Amino acid sequence: MSKRIEVRDLNVYYSKFRAVEGVSLTIEPRSITAFIGPSGCGKSTFLRTLNRMHEVIPGARVEGEVLIDGDDLYGPGVDPVLVRRQVGMVFQRPNPFPTMSIKENVLAGVKLNNRRISKSDADDLVEKSLRGANLWNEVKDRLDRPGSGLSGGQQQRLCIARAIAVSPDILLMDEPCSALDPISTLAIEDLMEELKKEYTIVIVTHNMQQASRVSDKTAFFNIAGTGQPGKLIEYDDTNTIFTQPNVQATEDYVSGRFG
Numbered sequence: 235m236s237k238r239i240e241v242r243d244l245n246v247y248y249s250k251f252r253a254v255e256g257v258s259l260t261i262e263p264r265s266i267t268a269f270i271g272p273s274g275c276g277k278s279t280f281l282r283t284l285n286r287m288h289e290v291i292p293g294a295r296v297e298g299e300v301l302i303d304g305d306d307l308y309g310p311g312v313d314p315v316l317v318r319r320q321v322g323m324v325f326q327r328p329n330p331f332p333t334m335s336i337k338e339n340v341l342a343g344v345k346l347n348n349r350r351i352s353k354s355d356a357d358d359l360v361e362k363s364l365r366g367a368n369l370w371n372e373v374k375d376r377l378d379r380p381g382s383g384l385s386g387g388q389q390q391r392l393c394i395a396r397a398i399a400v401s402p403d404i405l406l407m408d409e410p411c412s413a414l415d416p417i418s419t420l421a422i423e424d425l426m427e428e429l430k431k432e433y434t435i436v437i438v439t440h441n442m443q444q445a446s447r448v449s450d451k452t453a454f455f456n457i458a459g460t461g462q463p464g465k466l467i468e469y470d471d472t473n474t475i476f477t478q479p480n481v482q483a484t485e486d487y488v489s490g491r492f493g
Contacts, residue, residue, distance in 0.1 A: 236263040236434050237303045237320075237403040239284060244298035245463075246279055248291065253279045255463035257298075259453060266426055266435045268445035268472065271455035271487065276464025277438045278408050280455070284436065285321035285406060286314040302404070319347060322397035326409040328389030330381035330396075336373050339381040339392055340364060343400040359399055367395035368425050387418025391425065398429070405429065407437040411444065423448050442488055446476050454484045 239261040246254040254276035261267045269277040282288040283296055286307060300307045307317050330339045340360045344351060351359070360377065364370040369391040373384070381392050390410060397405060407426075411419040426435055426448050439445050445452055452475040454468045468475065468484045479485045486492055 236432060238263050239404065239434065239436075240299075240301040240304075241284075242299040242301070244280070244283060244296060244300065246276070246283055246288065247293075247295050247297075249293035252463045254283075255465050257466045259466060259469050261434060261436060261451070263434050264430055264432070265450040266430050266437060266448050268449035268452045269436065269438045269455060270440070270442065270445050270452060271464070271467075272457065272492070273440075274460075274464070275455040275457040277455050279464070281406055281408055281436060281438050282323075284404070285318050285323055287318065287323060289314060319343075319400055320402055321404040321406060322400065322402035324390070324393050324397055324405065324407045324410050327413050328386055328393055330384070330389050330392050332380065332382040334381060335378045336364075336381045336384070336392060337377040340395050340399050343396055347400060363395040363399040364392075366398050366429070367391040368421065368428070369395060385418070387414050387421055390414060390418070390422060394422075394425065394429075398433075402433070404434045404436070407435065409438050409440065412440065419444070442476075442490075446472060452476070454479075454481075454487060456483055456487070 241257055241259050244257045245252055257280060269281060271277050279288060284300060288294045296308060331342060334342060337360050340363050341356055361370060364373060369388060372388060381389065384392060411422050423444065429435060449472045452472045453466055454475060455464050456467045457464045468479055468481045475484060476488050
């Protein structure tokens, strides 16, 4: 588990519009990397290229390379479905399947991948995944109840349990706490610290305090103006980005002067 991500000169297009331009960076295994920057600067678009989720939008394409332990996600013959199994995704708003129980939600990805699994193995996987998402003790007595009946913070941890049940190597999180209260946010942040022992984690966040608390490295993206592509401005250890950035625009953003 846990893989190194290398991105080389990546450009992301929606039809003719270039949304992200010329991004190159390396993300180390078993670490948390935060993407920060103002709205519309391409953070989430770039995040979605790391598991080919952007391709669900008609006309979306990339130029450049995304390598996971040396294997190009965009190489000839690579199946995007297999990529998304290897690189899990947690979205901005908790999205448990409303008609499914808590248990069925955890197993949804496994069954989607047509994996045959015995009842005892399924029960073990549900417990392991919910423990991994730090949710087991709260829901173990109501696994057959709808996942949509949980609180917002619990629903988001259920979505994390669903993501890790398929044994990915990498977890992408697109503003996973933006819809949550401060207590639930803290629970997710504590969980990220635990999960990075096994996974490479990449998170998009608008919360500067969150980026400084949870991440090992931070990438600052910016945009020159409406209709311009988003660019990676600076990428470094989180402490450096927040205390001694090398680019004035980074300092202006993290200090709250704009954005």
